[in-house]
Amino acid sequence: MSQRLKQGLLFSSLTFFVAAYLRAAENSPQTVSVKIETILASNQSGEFDSRLKALEKQLRVLKYRSYRLLNEESKNVPSQGSASFEIPGGRSLIVWPQDFRNQQVALKVRLQGGQKPLLDTTIRLPNKGNFILGGPPHDGGVLVLSISANVQ
């Protein structure tokens, strides 16, 4: 076997194992930190809760007059695990991390009203990104949930 062929085989083997390792490591996040911010949006006043400053531009898209943070909760969810968050009005939000690739994390999310499912979605977020889930009526306004994920 020529020296050149040996070098080629060695390079190929190394590339294969490095690629396999990196792919396996990225597809299986150890823990996903999921944060739910529960916000009451309404048209009853012009109040904007200062604790929501980081979300202000995103919330203004919805064009309600007032936004108030009702609750903020973070949980570390193991891959292949799930976490349940209590949402006002007897609702709950269940989150299952699915996979992690290309710096994006896929989450399966279920909003429940009591035991009844209201909405199921699978969404792919940029790592440390968020999305907004809104609409359920509450206390003269509507609930707006900011759901963010951070793979650690």
Place this chain on the structure above:
Amino acid sequence: MILLLLGVLSGDSLVSGFRSFGQRNNFASVESIDAYGRNVALLREDETKTTVIWLYQNQEGEDESTTETRPSF
């Protein structure tokens, strides 16, 4: 020969991984959605890179869109 082929393929997947890393956008993308027969809207707003899922639901939790739950996107 097999190892050589595997190496080439793996290298290609690494390169495509880097390529897709460069191309990924900052939007959240919805892969599936099921509102169990209720009305639902999906909004993507460019300036803030915001993805919104809006569930239309009345006070009783049944299928209906009321003025209060309808945002003016």
